[in-house]
Amino acid sequence: MRHDDIWRAIDTLAAERGLSPSALARQAGLDPTSFNPSKRRTPDGRLRWPSTESLAKILDSTGARLEEFSALVTGARAMAEVRPKGRTRLPLIGMAQAGGDGYFDDGGYPAGAGWNEIELPSVADANAYALSISGESMLPVYRPGDTVIVSPAAPVRQGDRVVTRTSDGAVMAKLLLQRTANRVELASLNPEFPDLRFQTRDILWLHRIVWASQ
Known part of the structure; x- marks a missing residue:
């Protein structure tokens, strides 16, 4: 799991719900700046990762399943749709x-x-x-x-x-x-x-x- 992949997944989840990353954080009860690009690295350039608590809150607030979010992290471009057979x-x-x-x-x-x-x-x-x-x-x-x-x-x-x-x-x-x-x-x-x-x-x-x- 790469740092860029998990942040891309958060950005995609927000977009799927018609939200900006800031609006997603606010909806989940977090500081609106939690997911801002400027917060993804420390001032000295070290990688900053979202906490498991933050991830749990955004999944709960959007109704997304962990499996769906994991698919975004591993490269899916969108949340899974219900796919008909055939x-x-x-x-x-x-x-x-x-x-x-x-x-x-x-x-x-x-x-x-x-x-x-x-x-x-x-x-x-x-x-x-x-x-x-x-x-x-x-x-x-x-x-x-x-x-x-x-x-x-x-x-x-x-x-x-x-x-x-x-x-x-x-x-x-x-x-x-x-x-x-x-x-x-x-x-x-x-x-x-x-x-x-x-x-x-x-x-x-x-x-x-x-x-x-x-």
Whole structure:
């Protein structure tokens, strides 16, 4: 276990919950500066490790299991998703292409001949599709080149990771913070990117991410 790996795991756990490292510490009842980068080494350069008590508190406050956190430490890029059994071929397109015309129909389902195919774990939704992540707004959970499976049929709840298309044609992967009759609030998992707010009428569809390559 390396020092950098355990801090990366803490950063990823925070991002999975839509939090900065400081907000994660605060939620766990710790000093908000506990996980700041400046606290990860002593003034003379020695490595500073989080205490087992701190780790226990962040696991308790987020509901994450020790096994899930251990997987992050050993190299997993995201918390484990529930993976359906079996494999299937799904339509695949790059996130950067997805905002173009002709790739989705009016219902938000894959359409047209511009899609490639990829073999991935199967899902029950016959309209499921795969996207190749681009950009840095979802770091450290999703990295450029990662593949996510998106299910239009899956129920979407607050806190879910979603793919959405806006009325101006933008397609993006975000975290759903809140959805009301009038407003939709979305967050980037990367805390360096700002939250986004839309009028509900400006969101054409929201589809839930149900699986991600790691």
